[in-house]
Structure formats: structure tokens, C-alpha cells
Amino acid sequence: MTVDLFAGLPVTDYSRALSWYRRLLGREPAFLPNATEAVWELAEHRYLYIDERPEHAGHALHTVFVDDLDERVAGISARGIEPAAQERYGNGVRKVIYRDLDGNEIGLGGTT
Numbered sequence: 721m722t723v724d725l726f727a728g729l730p731v732t733d734y735s736r737a738l739s740w741y742r743r744l745l746g747r748e749p750a751f752l753p754n755a756t757e758a759v760w761e762l763a764e765h766r767y768l769y770i771d772e773r774p775e776h777a778g779h780a781l782h783t784v785f786v787d788d789l790d791e792r793v794a795g796i797s798a799r800g801i802e803p804a805a806q807e808r809y810g811n812g813v814r815k816v817i818y819r820d821l822d823g824n825e826i827g828l829g830g831t832t
Contacts, residue, residue: 722765723765724765724766725765725766726769727767727769727780727782728768728769728770728771728780729741729769729770729771729782729820729824730772730773730774730775730777730778730779730822730824731772731820731821731822731824732771732774732777732821734756734757736821737770737820738758738770740801740820741758743796743799743801744770744796744799744801744820744826745760745762746756746785746796749758750814756771756772757769757770757771758770766802768782768784768826777822777823777824778822778824780824780825780826781824781826781827782824782825782826783826783828783829784814784826784827784828784829785828785829785830786828786829786830787814787830789814789828789829789830793828795816803816803818804817804818804819804825805817805819812831813829813830813831814829814830815828815829816828816829
């Protein structure tokens with residue numbers, strides 16, 4: 721079975737969000753389908769995208785699990801974005817939470 725993911729984040733201001741997500745993800749979008757969407761490929765067939773939809777902005781909750789959590793958090797901090805919160809669970813999982821300018825939550829999870 722093949723699994724693809726296309727996870728969206730509604731934003732109020734495309735240009736402002738594009739700048740923020742470039743810094744969060746540390747790279748340019750993989751492609752721009754139209755004037756109000758930008759898409760980043762996080763892994764093969766797994767995408768995160770922003771879409772200007774002001775009426776829906778701020779309600780997304782996504783967590784991406786990575787095997788290099790500390791390195792990614794350090795890279796994001798070096799690009800000027802600090803976590804909004806951090807959580808640690810009893811099973812050894814850590815979650816570092818970022819919130820974009822609209823309040824959408826993007827978590828990075830991993831084990832330590």
C-alpha cells in the first residue's frame with residue numbers, strides 16, 4: 721500500500737506566511753501551484769502546503785516526526801524562529817511546537 725500525504729495550512733496573508741515557512745523549513749517551496757499556494761516536500765510523497773484562506777486560518781494542527789529533532793530545532797532557531805512550547809511524554813517522545821503568524825500549530829516530534 722502506498723501512502724501519500726498532502727497536509728494544508730490555511731493562512732491569512734500568503735506573502736507573510738511564505739516568508740515564515742521558508743525560515744521554518746529552511747528551504748524554498750518544491751512548487752507553487754498558483755498565486756496563493758506554496759508546497760514543500762518533507763519526504764517522498766509527503767507534502768506540507770500553505771494556502772491563503774483567511775476564513776479558515778489558524779486552525780491547523782500538524783505534527784511531523786523526525787529522527788534529528790535537536791538538529792532541526794537548532795537550525796530553525798538559527799533562522800530566527802523559536803518554539804512556542806515543548807512537551808515531553810512518558811514514552812520518551814518529545815514534541816517541539818511552533819505557531820505561525822495565524823496560530824496554526826506545527827509540531828516536530830522525536831524520541832530522545
